[in-house]
Amino acid sequence: MKTRNLILIIGVGMLALVAFPQVSSAQQWNDFGGPANYSLVAGFPYGEGGPAYVAQESVLIRGQNEEACSIVCEDDGCEGDCCESCSCCVCRCAPKWRFFGDFLYLRPRSAEINYAVPFNGPVVPPNDVPIQVGRIATVDPDYTPAFRVGFDRAISDCASLGATYTQLDSSTSDSISVDAPIVLRSMVIHPSTQNAGTDWLSAQASYDIRYKLVDLDYRRIFACGDLYSASYLIGARYGRLEQEFRSTFTEIGTETINSSVDFDGGGIRGGLEGERHARCSGFLVYGKSTASFLAGDFRARYFQGNSFDPEIVNTSWKAGRIVSMLDLELGIGWASPSGCIRFTGGYMVSAWYNTVKTADFIGAVQTNDFTGLNDTLTFDGLVARAEIRF
Numbered sequence: 408m409k410t411r412n413l414i415l416i417i418g419v420g421m422l423a424l425v426a427f428p429q430v431s432s433a434q435q436w437n438d439f440g441g442p443a444n445y446s447l448v449a450g451f452p453y454g455e456g457g458p459a460y461v462a463q464e465s466v467l468i469r470g471q472n473e474e475a476c477s478i479v480c481e482d483d484g485c486e487g488d489c490c491e492s493c494s495c496c497v498c499r500c501a502p503k504w505r506f507f508g509d510f511l512y513l514r515p516r517s518a519e520i521n522y523a524v525p526f527n528g529p530v531v532p533p534n535d536v537p538i539q540v541g542r543i544a545t546v547d548p549d550y551t552p553a554f555r556v557g558f559d560r561a562i563s564d565c566a567s568l569g570a571t572y573t574q575l576d577s578s579t580s581d582s583i584s585v586d587a588p589i590v591l592r593s594m595v596i597h598p599s600t601q602n603a604g605t606d607w608l609s610a611q612a613s614y615d616i617r618y619k620l621v622d623l624d625y626r627r628i629f630a631c632g633d634l635y636s637a638s639y640l641i642g643a644r645y646g647r648l649e650q651e652f653r654s655t656f657t658e659i660g661t662e663t664i665n666s667s668v669d670f671d672g673g674g675i676r677g678g679l680e681g682e683r684h685a686r687c688s689g690f691l692v693y694g695k696s697t698a699s700f701l702a703g704d705f706r707a708r709y710f711q712g713n714s715f716d717p718e719i720v721n722t723s724w725k726a727g728r729i730v731s732m733l734d735l736e737l738g739i740g741w742a743s744p745s746g747c748i749r750f751t752g753g754y755m756v757s758a759w760y761n762t763v764k765t766a767d768f769i770g771a772v773q774t775n776d777f778t779g780l781n782d783t784l785t786f787d788g789l790v791a792r793a794e795i796r797f
Contacts, residue, residue, distance in 0.1 A: 502561070502746065502747075502796035502797050503560065503561045503797070504558065504559075504560055504561075504796065504797055505558060505559050505560075505567075505569075505794065505795070505796045506557075506558045506794070506795050507556070507557055507558070507792055507793065507794040507795070508554070508555070508556045508792070508793055508794075509554060509555035509556070509790055509791065509792045510552065510553075510554060510790070510791045510792075511552070511553035511554060511555060511573075511575070511755070511788065511789070511790050512550055512551070512552055512553070512788045512789045512790075513550065513551065513553050513575060513577075513755075513757075513786045513787065513788035514548060514549060514550040514551070514577075514786065514787060514788055515548040515577055515616045515784065515785070515786055516784075516785045516786070516787065517764075517782070517783060517784060517785055518547070518548055518614075518616060518650075518764060518765075518766075518784055519545050519546065519547035519548075519766070520545065520546050520547075520595070520612070520614055520652055520765060520766045520769070521543050521544070521545050521594050521766075522544055522545070522546065522581075522593065522594055522595050522610065522612045522654050522664075523543075523544035523583055523591045523592065523593055523594055523607070523610040523612075523656070524537055524539050524541075524543055524544065524591065524592050524594055525539065525540055525541035525542075525544075525583070525585050525589050525590070525591055525592075526538050526539055526540055526589070526590065526591075526592060527540045527588055527589050527590075537592050540589060541583075541585065541589070542583075544581060544582075544583040544591070544610060544612070545581060546579050546580065546581045546612045546613065546614035546652070547579065548577045548578075548579045548614065548616055549577075549579060550788055551575065551576070551577040551578070553573070553574060553575035553576070554573070554574060555571060555572065555573040555574075555790075556571070556572055557569060557570055557571030557572065557622075558570060559624070559626065565627055565628040565629075566625065566626065566627040566628075567625075567626050567627075568623075568624070568625055568626075569622075569623075569624050569626060570621070570622065570623050570624075571620075571621070571622040571624070572619075572620070572621055572622075573618075573619070573620040573622075574617075574618070574619050574620075575616075575617060575618050575786070576615075576617045577615065577616040577617065578613065578614075578615045579613065579614050579615075580611070580612065580613040580614070581611065581612055581613075582609070582610065582611035582612075583609065583610055583611075584608060584609035584610075585608055585609075586608070587608070590606035590607065590608065591606060591607040591608065591609070591610050591656070592606055592607075593605075593607065593610070593654075593656055593662070593664070595652075595654055595664045595666075595769050596656075596662065596664055596711065597709075597711055597719070597720045597772065597773060598773055600711065600719050600720065601719075602662055602713060602719075605658070605662070606658070607656040607657060607658045607662070608657065608658050609656075609657045609658075610654065610655065610656045610657070611654070611655055612652065612653065612654035612655075613652070613653050613654075614650075614651070614652050614653075614765070615649070615650070615651045616648075616649070616650050617648075617649040618646065618647060618648045618649070619646070619647045620644060620645070620646050620647075621644065621645045621646075622642060622643070622644050622676060623642050623643050623644075624640045624641070624642035624676065625640065625641055625642055626638050626639070626640040626680070627639060627640075634683060634684045634685075634686060635681065635682065635683045635684065636681065636682055637679070637680070637681040638679070638680045638681070639677070639678070639679055639680075640676075640677065640678050640679075640680065640697070641675075641676070641677045642675075642676045642677075643673065643674070643675060643676060644673065644674060644675075644676045644699045644701060644732075645672075645673040645701075646670070646671075646672055646673070646699075646701050646703075646730070646732070647669075647670065647671050648669065648670040648759070648762070648784075649667070649668075649669050649670075650667065650668040650669070650764070650765045651665075651666075651667045651765075652665065652666045652667070652765050652769075653665045660713055660714040660715060661713060661714045662711070662712075662713045663710075663711065663712050663713065664709075664710070664711045665709075665710045665711075666707070666708065666709045666710070666765055666768060666769055666772075667707065667708050667765075668705060668706070668707045668763055668764070668765050668768055669705070669706050669707075670703055670704070670705050670706075670728070670730065670762070670763070671703050671704065672701035672702050672703020672704070672728075672729075672730060673701055673702065673703065674699060674700045674701040674702050674729070675699070675700055676697060676698070676699040676700075677697065677698060678695065678696055678697030678698060678734075679695075679696055679697075680693070680694070680695045680696075681693065681694055682694075684742075689741050689742050689743065689744065690739065690740070690741050691739065691740050691741070691742060691751075692737075692738070692739050692740075693736075693737070693738055693739075693740060693751060693753070694736070694737050694738075695734070695735070695736040695737075696733075696734070696735050696736075697733075697734045698731070698732065698733050698734075699731070699732040699734075700729060700730075700731055700732075701729065701730045701731075701732065702727070702728075702729050703727070703728065703730065704725055704726065704727050704728070705724075705725065705726055705727075705728055705762075705763040705780075706723070706724075706725045707723065707724045707725070707763060707768045708722070708723045708724075709721075709722050709723075709768070709769065709772045720772070722772060724768070724771075724777060726763075726780070728761050728762075728763070728781070729761060730759055730760065730761050730762055731759075731760040731761060732757065732758065732759050732760070733757070733758045733760070734755065734756070734757045734758075735755065735756050735757075736753055736754070736755040736756075736790060737753050737754060737755075738751055738752050738753015738754065738790070739751065739752065739753065740752065740792075746796060747795060747796050747797055748793075748794070748795060748796075749792075749793075749794040749796070750791075750792065750793055750794070751791070751792045751794070752789070752790065752791040752792070753789070753790055754787070754788070754789060754790070755787065755788065755789075755790045756785065756786070756787045757785065757786045757787070758783060758784075758785045758786075759783065759784045759785070759786075760783050761781045761783075762781070762782055762783060762784045763780045763781065763782070764782050764784060767780055767782055768780065
């Protein structure tokens with residue numbers, strides 16, 4: 408419900424910004440401190456002396472009134488072919504450097520592990536399924552802080568090269584205890600071991616999900632106007648995903664079941680970005696969508712031991728995968744009159760396809776069937792960015 412409300416708010420904000428009225432030419436000064444017959448162009452809100460102010464008639468029909476646009480370009484030190492049209496002028500006079508830092512608040516989804524179930528009385532074969540009498544003990548990751556930092560550098564009129572680093576460290580834990588005659592049955596223990604039918608009075612588990620991403624991108628503006636710009640990007644991505652599960656079951660003795668699943672891979676990346684500015688207020692809406700394809704290996708391990716036998720099960724597995732990643736981000740923001748400072752915030756979703764999850768690997772060990780280990784792991788949540796351009 409919270410996610411649905413957030414998407415609705417973002418959608419209403421986008422419609423409101425698109426519907427902002429133009430500033431009347433009878434107004435002597437607009438909100439950016441410039442004359443009323445000047446307006447924001449191509450989504451780059453510069454202050455007085457920058458390319459944000461171009462004669463009004465030159466932005467209503469793109470490419471018209473080139474003389475006025477040339478004057479603005481020359482004031483900013485841009486010369487030559489750049490000043491042949493207003494849109495080209497804005498691309499050329501855009502900031503050369505851009506640095507940004509993001510605060511992310513994300514939750515891994517479809518990642519939970521059920522590790523114990525409480526039941527009452529013995530389980531009699533052949534129906535070896537306990538009758539549940541309490542909550543299923545689960546470790547399910549919640550929202551956790553993460554971060555993303557990066558920069559890019561303009562290399563031509565409308566193109567730039569950039570790098571981005573993203574990191575998430577999610578950790579969750581859970582515990583459960585019961586009193587006899589209620590007992591706990593492990594849902595992660597190997598069914599063929601001597602202690603598979605043993606019941607417990609207490610159990611605890613922890614689950615960590617971590618990932619690191621490194622992106623190198625070439626970005627180019629392919630369309631722009633007085634209040635909007637659109638870019639495409641192509642590049643490369645390296646990704647590392649770590650999943651680590653630990654559990655302990657206690658009665659007279661102690662049983663330990665641990666599992667880990669790791670992935671390392673790299674590949675190509677591409678996407679689209681766009682933003683739409685409100686006239687003369689600094690507010691904007693933006694959207695980003697990228698797809699990445701990472702070729703690499705999954706490495707998984709399962710271990711079981713107890714107080715009397717330190718190593719009962721110890722097995723590992725490795726297989727190659729191409730992990731497809733789809734990222735989507737929508738939000739709103741504000742840019743200062745000079746264009747040097749920007750703040751944006753929104754909602755993002757990241758889906759990792761063809762992924763091996765810990766719960767699936769534990770199930771494969773229990774059934775001795777390692778085919779079909781490919782599922783989807785998703786992350787979603789809020790993102791807030793602070794950005795400096797010069």
